[in-house]
Amino acid sequence: MLDEKTEALRDKVRHFIDTVAIPLEQPALEKDVAALDVACGQLRAQARAAGIYGPQLPREWGGLGLNWSECAVIFEEAGRGMLGPLALNCAPPDQPNMLTLLHLGTEAQKQAYLGPLTRGEKRACFAMTEPAPGAGSDPNMLQTQATRDKNGWRVNGHKKFISGGIAADFAIFPARTDEGVTLFIVPTNTPGYRVTRDIATVTGYQIGGHAEILLENCHIPDDAVLGEIGMGMKHIQLRLEPARLSHCMRFIGRARRALEIAQDYVQTRDAFGSRLSDLQQIQAMIADSHIDLHASRLMVRECATLMDRAVSVKNESAMTKIFVSEAVGRVADRCVQMMGALGVSDDTVVSCIWREARPFRIYDGANELHRAFLAKRILR
Ligand SMILES: Cc1cc2nc3c(=O)[nH]c(=O)nc-3n(C[C@H](O)[C@H](O)[C@H](O)COP(=O)(O)OP(=O)(O)OC[C@H]3O[C@@H](n4cnc5c(N)ncnc54)[C@H](O)[C@@H]3O)c2cc1C
Incomplete structure (x- = not known):
């Protein structure tokens, strides 16, 4: 259950993503690093005006000061838009970079580096x-x-x-x-x-x-x-746990978006005299995808609650990263399959979401690595 404040903010972000961020998405932007910078600048000004900028940033740094549990909800909503996390300035790598600077920076480093990042002036x-x-x-x-x-x-x-x-x-x-x-x-x-x-x-x-x-x-x-x-290795660990959990939050939103598009497709497309959505194999893919997303969300939110209580989440964050990275990959893959050729085309963002999900099993610690260390810690 969400409290009223988080629910209202979630609705505001959802509206912004649907009406402002998604209309700006276009295949040409996908790989154009310079054009992305420009689009991002425009969107950030609009996000600021809408009062949704910097959800994770402390208020004194121009953000909304949300805790991890609240961020889990908002990052998921932002993640539905391909440009959403950039617009809200909660996209990697700057979201964890800002966290690192907040924790480790001297006052002078905060002024020189953190300030411009929070204001979206530098990357x-x-x-x-x-x-x-x-x-x-x-x-x-x-x-x-x-x-x-x-x-x-x-x-x-x-x-x-x-x-x-x-x-x-x-x-x-x-x-x-x-x-x-x-x-x-x-x-x-x-x-x-x-x-x-x-x-x-x-x-x-x-x-x-x-x-x-x-x-x-x-x-x-x-x-x-x-x-x-x-103390570099210790400092890096401090960064990695919240960074991978934040990735999970945004990716749940990405996979949800792909599923929305696939569901729309199967409800309007016919084959052999049936609507695709009336076929049991399609229904199973939709049900399994919702199960994957529901389980992912629960794991992320439990981990976020523990982080808010300053409890160590070494095992929980590893389990969550492994599960969510594989679950969103399964969801995106099913969406592609349900949509046939359209699913692998650039006519929708589903193919991009499917491609984006794959490297998530490699970065933030390859899943094999997390499994190996998780098992060792458990057996010890
Ligand atoms: C899209 C993307 C963005 C990235 N962004 C950044 C970034 O901003 N900054 C940065 O520093 N790096 C970044 N990386 C790099 C990322 O952190 C590394 O790819 C990751 O740490 C794995 O290192 P590697 O690629 O050298 O794989 P390797 O270390 O060569 O490992 C290859 C494979 O071996 C297997 N493996 C490794 N260890 C074990 C083990 N203990 N048990 C079993 N199997 C194992 C895994 O399957 C792994 O995928 C990014 C990578 C990608 C794909």
Whole structure:
């Protein structure tokens, strides 16, 4: 049961997504990183005017100050629109970037980096993954190195698949130091920081694409350290749990949207003298999809409630990420199947949702990794 305030906000966001954000969606935007930036700017102004901007942001940073349980409801609604999370400024990677800065930033870093992110004036990326033999599933394989230099640090490294990295204003990344892994924050116009390409992936609507980045003798000052020196791995963990849960929230909305479109299709399309929706195999796909979404929602909301009580959700967030990423994939896949050729075409967003769901089993920790650690913790 939702309280009245959350229900009213949910309705407002739903109305905004249906009437403002969805009409702006178009296949041309899906892979156009620059056009997405422009559309996003327009939508944010409208979201602000509608009083729905920054649901997760504290009020002093211009947001609505919602807790995780409330965010679960609002992020799902925003996620129904391909541009919804961007419009509300609760899309990755900046939603977890803002969280990281809120928790770890000094006052000066908050003013310089967090403020512009909350106002939607700048974009950032979080650059962890590296090509082999660097960090992928195993963060302990991190190769990027930061060595002490005059007045700061000299960084060398190679990063890959960095969401939002194209035309980002600054990057947050971990690097090895003598004291252990340390998080750094660096403007992307720093000499030695170079984006080498936008890596094409199956995903769409990713503001800033997926960048490959080289750090070559990149000199950064002492105040580029984010959080404590040597505590980078601990800081990253702090980011990852809420980040993956937020992904689950938005993806439930995405899958719900695909299901709405598929349901409309089967209720208007006939085959062999029957309406598709009258066929039992179609009905089973619809029922199974609602079961998947209902179970996903319950898992996410329980996890969110625990996070609001500051209870550790190590196991719960792993189980939720595994289940939801696979469930939304099943839902999107059934939607494609129910819609025949239209389902794999770009005439609706269903094909994009189906493609977007697939990588979710890989990022935020591959599901195999979560299963392995979950089982180890349980057996211990
Ligand atoms: C769309 C997208 C966006 C991304 N955005 C970012 C970003 O913004 N920033 C960033 O730093 N990274 C990002 N990544 C990278 C992502 O974090 C990595 O892909 C992920 O950590 C896995 O690393 P890898 O790709 O190197 O896979 P590898 O480490 O090479 O693993 C390959 C496969 O091996 C299997 N595997 C791994 N470990 C185990 C295990 N213990 N047990 C069993 N099987 C295992 C899994 O099936 C895994 O998929 C993104 C990736 C994608 C696809």
